[in-house]
Amino acid sequence: MATKTSHFKVDNGDMTLIEFESGRRLLIDCKIRCAADDPDDDTPDVGTQLRNRLLTDADGRLYVDAFLLTHPDLDHCCGLERHFHLGPVSDWKKEDDKIVIREMWSSPMVFRRADKKNGPALLCDDARAWAREARRRVKLFRNDGYLLDGDRIVIMGEDVDGKTDDLGSILVKAGQTFSRICGQVDSSFSALLLAPMLADDDEEEEVLTKNNSSVIMQLTLAAEGELSAAQYLFGGDAEVAIWERIWARYLAAAVQYDVLLAPHHCSWHSLSWDSWSDLREKAKVSPDARKALSQAKPGAYILSSSYAIEDDDDDPPCIRAKREYLAILKPVAGAFHCLADDTGTEPMEISVSRYGPKLDGKRLAASIALGTGIGSEALAHGG
Helix, strand or coil: CCEEEEECCCCCCCCEEEECCCCCEEEECEECCHHHHCCCCCCCCHHHHHHCCCEECCCCCEEECEEECCCCCHHHHECHHHHEECCCHHHCCCCCCCEEECEEEECHHHHHHHHHHHCHHHCCHHHHHHHHHHHHHHHHHHHHCCCCCCCEEEEECCCHHHCCHHHHHHEECCCCEECEECCEECCCEEEEEEECCCCCCHHHHHHCCCHHHCCEEEEEEEECCEEEEEEEEECCCCCHHHHHHHHHHCCHHHHCEEEEECHHHHCHHHCCCCCHHHHHHHCCCCHHHHHHCCCEEEEEEEEECCCCCCCCCCCCCCHHHHHHHHHHHHHHCCEEEEHHHCCCCCCEEEEEECCEEEECHHHHHHHHHCCCCCCCHHHHHCC
16 A cells, blocks of 8 residues: 555644554544534535445444644644544444544653643543543553453653553653554554653743644554655654753654654744744844754655744744744755645645655645745745
């Protein structure tokens, strides 16, 4: 099967489907708004678009092999309860026709830090539903010592005070690489978990907030016999503090990418401690955060899952962040794409061959014409 990634148009939010060469599918975040479900609304119907890209099991149930929630903000989990089955698979109902999540990829740390700062009541309903389902699956593992499809969970990153020490085979620690999905080794991908990471002290714990506890992952995809055909870097809403720490703790190879999903919807706060709206051009880039996000390989793509990027005070998306990414891409002849600038309502799709990732030629030409790709006037601004 062809290796492919689909990037859904959800304005400021994330929703990406990875189709591995093995045929398995990984969904990273979702944002399916009520307007997207309304046939009389022109919001892209990303729920139907997702369903059209999924397989059904022997019982006629649509499923994703794994679903990674990078962090529990509404723009990363919206529509979870409406579109996905939660609870034992035996409770699935044909009339509801919800999507089965065979395996959850979830971080308890990001929920703990969200609760500590805001309290659980401020989490959206979909985030609380995810947390309940994650706890159900972990409890089942602790009771039975094994899990089956529909009950599986992989814990992304350790929790504090040894709370995850007994999870053994379902725990992935920061800095570890894994290639298992639904309990099986799958040679068509490998994933390096970079964060969330445990804090070294109380002061650092205060810095590592919910956004800075996003799951950050380098995903390597195989295609046509090439095990490292493409590397993707996903960072949720991670901001400058965690990118600085990642640069300090990992080798540059850990953050190399052919495709980067610009963190926090092309926010300036992933690159700087300064406020863009307050300081504008006087705002300073963090050298280490920029280095962490600058490891673009030749011909790399940077995607902004956001609204259209304008020269204004908005953040995210931020025009200054876009210009910084364009400057990063210039030496490697890469291209920047905002999903909002892409024509039509269908997801932007990138195919991966043994020679690397490739965006449809018509879309690449259109993005350059709109001033979003290499060769556009935006490069003249520099950093």
